[in-house]
Amino acid sequence: MSERRRALVRLEIARAAVDLFTVKGVAATTGDDIARAVGVSTRTLWRYFPGKEACVRPLLTTGLDHIAALLRSCPDGVPLLDHLERAGLFDHDVPHAVEPVAHLIRMTRTEPGLMAVWLEVHHAAEGVFAEILATRTGAPPGDLAVRVQAAALNVALRLAAEEQARLVAEGDRPPAGGLGALMRTALTAAARGLPAFGGGAAGGPPGPGGPPAA
Structure with missing residues (x-):
């Protein structure tokens, strides 16, 4: 089976799992x-995933994979934040925020097995982001900074x-722009003082051993 076909089957399994978990x-x-x-047979299912909760993983990775591609x-x-802004990431609700993924993220709040998969x-994404930032700064991926x-x-x-999921679950109206707007707020807050994001000016120069500004 081709890798593309395997990815499609994994996504189909993930959607079926979310539907069943919901019902x-x-x-x-x-x-x-x-x-x-x-x-498919149950034996085939376990060739794709180690457990039933893990079946939802492809839906949870879609948005992170998209953001990693934008960063690369x-x-x-x-600056990375400027690039994400120009790429339109913050202008609208991004694909992984729509149902059934938004509902899946809401379920992680009450289902420990799903929360474990989410975390x-x-x-895993953190390691990918570290490699991307290391390439930009010239530091090794294992560098603490x-x-x-x-x-x-x-x-x-x-x-x-998670904030988007909370607002929807509690019946509150998400901000205009949905998850895109929430990501802009969160990343802007995180960027203060972090040079690889273009936040070095706000937080001063990096300390000894820190990577140069990207």
């Missing part, structure tokens, strides 16, 4: 239920998504 609840949904909904495309000398996805900036980017994105 039946996570505890009452089995791997057999998910496999049956997709039209940032030209040298252009694992962001943990690079890892701190990657963590700040990661947490800002996660909190923006």
